[in-house]
Amino acid sequence: MVMVELVLATTLAAAFVVFLAPDRYAGKLATALSVVPLVGSLYMWTNFEASGNALLADGDIAFETVFTWLQLGQYELQWHVGLDGVSLPLLVLTTVLTTLALVSSWTPIDERQSQFYGLMLLMEAALIGVFTALDFFLWFVFWEGVLIPMYFLIGVWGGPRRKYAAIKFLVYTNVASLVMFIGLFALIFGLGDSLTTLGLPEIAQAVRGGELGGFAFFDAAALKTFAFLFMFAGFAVKVPVVPFHTWLPDAHVEAPTPVSVILAGVLLKMGTYALLRFNFTMLADVAAANANLIAGFGVLSVIYGAMLALAQRDLKRIVAYSSISSMGYVILGLVAFTPHAFGGATFQMISHGLISGLMFMAVGVIYNATHTRMVGDMSGMADRMPWTVGIFLAAAFGYMGLPLMSGFAAEVLVFIGSFESTVITAAPIYTMFAMFGIVVVAGYLLWAMQRTLFGQYSLETDYDVTAAPFHEVAPLAILLLLVILLGVAPDIAYTMIQDAIDPLLGGVGA
């Protein structure tokens, strides 16, 4: 089955075509071409036949291809791609959000369009690669490949402090990658000669199977802890976990809206996805042994992120900081090591991708019309752009975890799961603190909505603020529909997620 390769190839080809296209057509052309990988990923969704976890040898992987690419000393580097229930939803999330983000770029992007859209498609290709690659080396190529388009997208089309934000993003996340790299290589060398490929399944199974030996002056246990620490630190930057989050507000605030959508919607999921695949799959026992500490990081991110959001006056900053908070739930869910929490955390990745994308887009639509994002500057926007405001409000409720929206399903699962957790010592207390985060989220979102959307219309401009055009509202509506769909029928994604994460619990005995 070469579906994954087809989707990757068409996305890459689309990027090159768009690079060469004249600026006038670039936006429409890119959107049209991005439908191809979207359809491809939906085809994979409907024809998905897999069981179990791609990294653990107790199930089938869908759309898998393996062949040897390079020989590196004793190691075979393979082209190994495939999908399981964790990666498929993320793949679909990537293609859906990219197409919608491309539509939402039509209005704000008014210079160097062909470059912009080409880079967006290039990034989509890299992201697809990250979620489908099952060989460490291949995966790392895509993982680092995401940095380059993102660097340009922030640096060229961003806000006033874009240069600072872009270089900070690039250097900060690249250093994080290298830290993670060292962590994984500690494992690889700990496995010694028994490992002949750098495939993620091979590494995961060997480590879980207790084949890890010592290396240099580490014994196996110390090596595990060392590797876990380095990998966690590397991925925590991407997630981002407090206190590694400082690049995120800069990048988000300076990035143009469609880029923020991808950044919050998909890029942050790279971090949690990698944590799930590497830390929590390969070194589940270390994670479980340090569950209290990691859960502490999760809860800290929830509360601290929410507090930071509370202090903001810029709508986009509010949404940006609230992402830190939401990703905190994912961390908490992952470390709880119960079926519900694992599933909830993965579901939260999808849900947050949709809702935060929606929120950023809505802020972007309002900004396109008003040229301001400050809470104090506007009020009564509901009078002028009722559709946009309606959807924005619905998205905010989704963020607060209103039932029948995807956020509710995800958070409930995480809370139930973490409450039951046996590896976190005082699980109910951690869960309670995390739940308190919801209250703060509701607080700042309602506060911001009340001030900007309702009341008497007032905005000092010398132009007329009118309802947003159809092509700006349509992506919002589609995303909202998806959020509600996943909220009403979580099973369409949750079943496959559950299949893929159940085997993970085997390594902990919890």
Next chain:
Amino acid sequence: MTSHTALPTWAALAPMGMFVVTALVLFLYDAIDPDSENSALLAGISVAGSLVSLVLTGWYLVAGTGQPRRNGAITLFGDSLVVDGMSLFFTALTASVVTLVVLASYDYVKDEAHQAEYYSLMMLAASGMALMSTANSLATAFIALELASLPSYALVAFLKHNKGSVEAGLKYFLIGAVSSAIFAYGISLVYAAGGALQFDAVAEALQSPEAAGVLGLGVMMVIGGFAFKTASVPFHFWAPEAYEGAPSPISGFLSSASKAAGFVLAFRVFTVALGGTAVLEAVDWVVAFQVLAVVTMTVGNFAAVKQEKVKRMLAYSSIGHAGYVLIALAALTGDADSAFVLGSGMAHLFVYGFMNTGAFLFIALTEYWGVGREFEDFNGLATQAPFACAAMSVFLFSLAGLPLGGGFFSKFYLLMASINGGVALLAVALVVNSALSLYYYSRVVKAMWIEDPNGDLDIESYPVGLYAAIALAAVVTVLLVPGFGPVAETAQMAAEMLV
């Protein structure tokens, strides 16, 4: 099986001979028509010559000339030259770089006097470099080194009206002369200890070295000679000066091909002639290379961070890369899979040949346009020359080790090599330095794409030769991502024959 008509043995030297023939054709043409300004013809002859050489080398490599699957290494002239996988690999590298540089030089030197000399000097230097990869005795090694160096001195000083160029040439020449002397003295001491010049004979003679002190001094001096040629610390001071003052295509030529030639000679000398366990017990040169590698990469990268001029930054980063390649010798410890370690260094040099030459050719392009030398002068260049800037971004990100080009793989291989050799310090230094390098490389990218143009730059012409060379280098750099396998395999097979 197809039947082969066996070529005569001397035909193995044909790729190298092509450089000499091309140089002679150029001289002949210049003798007949000394005032010719037919740049297109001169550049055409040179490109044709180096391309034929490249094709011949490629053919030999594919056909297995000088490799175990045919009749093994071909030795000539009383074993003082050897044609094997390693020499062909590096001749291919030299020919590729020379093709790119000559192509780009067409626009760069079009209005200069003495163009025929320029091209023929380059061909002579190239034949010297190819000879360095073929040398199998300390005497031919020295001659090859000089044959590569002397034309290079003249080439660096080629822009006679430019004070910087002349000064750079003079410095390069003086330091080069001193290091040649050191190298020659080192050879004579090794000879004194072993009584042989031919590499295999040296190895045999040194199985029970008697004068370990003399040998040690000799080895250290030989290392010094190589350190000069490869711009490694502590003999790196000439490099930023020479690269900055030289015509930019020549900077690219020196920092890729010339450096590679220095390394191949070092690989051969240290694995074949001085690789014996007895030698290592007497003189542990691996440790020397370990120190040299770490210091070289660190000094190069830290100095590059501080530069204000782009070309100078590239020059220092090229010192850093010399440090990376030194891993190939520094990781040759007892634990290591020697062929893998050596092959990694060779593969890095190959990729480096394209990405680094490309970067210097881009600098040549900006010089052609009269863009300044500082980072700020590059501001907004992408608005006027998006294609060239895209190519430059590929080179720089690849140099930094991001997976946009083959540089990612070759650094990865070097990392594996250093861990394979059990020298974790090398691995750590490589990772730290790579992370650091991304900072200064991205400064150029940032200037080109992200900063706003200064407004006083107006590019009117787009030189075909320079553009073609840059495009070619960029395409190869990118294609080396999927195509890295064959390169690495060829390198390792070549290395296997030596160790």
